Amino acid sequence: MDANQRISVISAHLNPPVHLQMEGNLGLEQMKCRAKGGSAGFKVAILGASGGIGQPLSMLMKMNPLVSLLHLYDVANTPGVTADISHMDTNAVVRGFLGQQQLEDALVGMDLVIIPAGVPRKPGMTRDDLFNINAGIVKTLCEGIAKCCPKAIVNVISNPVNSTVPIAAEVFKKAGIFDPRKLLGVTMLDVVRTNTFVAEVLGLDPREVDVPVVGGHAGVTILPLLSQVKPPCSFTADETNYLTSRIQNGGTEVVEAKAGTGSATLSMAYAAVKFAESCLRGLRGDASVVQCSFVASQVTELPFFASKVRLGHHGVEEIYPLGPLSEYERAGLDKAKEELAASINKGVAFAKK
Numbered sequence: 001m002d003a004n005q006r007i008s009v010i011s012a013h014l015n016p017p018v019h020l021q022m023e024g025n026l027g028l029e030q031m032k033c034r035a036k037g038g039s040a041g042f043k044v045a046i047l048g049a050s051g052g053i054g055q056p057l058s059m060l061m062k063m064n065p066l067v068s069l070l071h072l073y074d075v076a077n078t079p080g081v082t083a084d085i086s087h088m089d090t091n092a093v094v095r096g097f098l099g100q101q102q103l104e105d106a107l108v109g110m111d112l113v114i115i116p117a118g119v120p121r122k123p124g125m126t127r128d129d130l131f132n133i134n135a136g137i138v139k140t141l142c143e144g145i146a147k148c149c150p151k152a153i154v155n156v157i158s159n160p161v162n163s164t165v166p167i168a169a170e171v172f173k174k175a176g177i178f179d180p181r182k183l184l185g186v187t188m189l190d191v192v193r194t195n196t197f198v199a200e201v202l203g204l205d206p207r208e209v210d211v212p213v214v215g216g217h218a219g220v221t222i223l224p225l226l227s228q229v230k231p232p233c234s235f236t237a238d239e240t241n242y243l244t245s246r247i248q249n250g251g252t253e254v255v256e257a258k259a260g261t262g263s264a265t266l267s268m269a270y271a272a273v274k275f276a277e278s279c280l281r282g283l284r285g286d287a288s289v290v291q292c293s294f295v296a297s298q299v300t301e302l303p304f305f306a307s308k309v310r311l312g313h314h315g316v317e318e319i320y321p322l323g324p325l326s327e328y329e330r331a332g333l334d335k336a337k338e339e340l341a342a343s344i345n346k347g348v349a350f351a352k353k
């Protein structure tokens with residue numbers, strides 16, 4: 001870097017870097033080069049970065065060595081969050097973007113876009129009660145993605161996931177860029193919770209436990225396949241009932257404990273980073289990266305369904321079948337599919353309006 005460039009970088013840092021139009025002669029393209037630094041890495045945008053999930057998620061992604069450039073976008077408070085996180089002495093370069101007029105700059109060139117933008121539940125609400133506000137937010141953000149980074153992998157966190165993922169798909173179809181491999185609804189928190197609760201019952205370290213959770217991300221659509229638990233073991237009927245109910249109501253447990261101040265944020269940020277890291281490892285070409293996710297699918301007759309997927313260079317490379325189900329799980333699957341069908345249709349109808 002020559003002296004002029006150094007002066008430009010210093011002056012940019014004296015004025016908090018809220019957007020990429022740097023002073024001096026350091027333009028967007030050069031900035032992207034600098035952001036790559038000496039080491040290879042992926043470019044990741046977080047939309048809704050100032051929120052309860054967005055802030056810890058931004059912090060954890062800044063700590064992730066696979067990330068070289070981190071764009072933090074929100075309609076509020078990104079200057080402060082960006083200034084704060086940018087002081088962490090990790091590799092990723094952080095840039096903030098505030099408000100709709102900076103959405104496109106936030107998205108250009110991104111490899112992975114994570115969307116936790118939108119309102120959370122309060123006690124007494126279902127995730128579907130968030131539809132009226134969050135559907136429009138996700139639609140607008142996905143229109144930006146379609147225009148500015150149509151090849152990016154997209155991780156949708158905003159609820160109701162069972163509807164927001166179909167909305168995103170419709171937006172991408174309308175723009176002519178839909179690639180089902182690249183759109184992933186984040187159901188990782190259900191897996192994280194399941195592993196934790198199962199480990200409690202079995203007296204194991206949760207890191208040793210792995211249970212697939214299929215279906216969707218709301219109430220009865222969250223279907224843990226306890227019969228497929230690793231390490232293999234069996235549960236009594238009471239244990240199965242207790243675990244299934246606790247897993248399906250895990251979100252509500254947090255919403256009620258937070259008593260009107262929001263829903264899961266910290267465990268969600270943890271789960272989102274675990275999932276995003278798997279997507280990045282897939283992009284990098286790591287073998288056998290498998291997670292559960294709500295994706296366009298032919299595993300059932302529904303157009304979207306959560307199940308185990310293998311992640312690779314293009315996103316979802318393979319979707320695994322559900323495997324053998326217990327009678328209890330088969331009954332759960334019927335209930336899950338009925339509710340899921342309605343949520344998917346609602347999302348599609350909204351996006352087609």
Ligand SMILES: NC(=O)c1ccc[n+]([C@@H]2O[C@H](COP(=O)([O-])OP(=O)(O)OC[C@H]3O[C@@H](n4cnc5c(N)ncnc54)[C@H](O)[C@@H]3O)[C@@H](O)[C@H]2O)c1
Binds near residue numbers: 047074075119268
């Ligand atoms: N998929 C999951 O497992 C899961 C888990 C927890 C929460 N959630 C969902 O994630 C969403 C966010 O939850 P939270 O607790 O972080 O909420 P929050 O209210 O704390 O934060 C949401 C953020 O989104 C921003 N925002 C609003 N409109 C925006 C727009 N048009 N563009 C960009 N940003 C915008 C807000 O300014 C805010 O910073 C909720 O819908 C919640 O239900 C999903």
Ligand SMILES: O=C(O)C[C@H](O)C(=O)O
Binds near residue numbers: 127255263
């Ligand atoms: O429960 C919620 O509303 C948030 C999230 O979907 C969760 O599962 O914690």
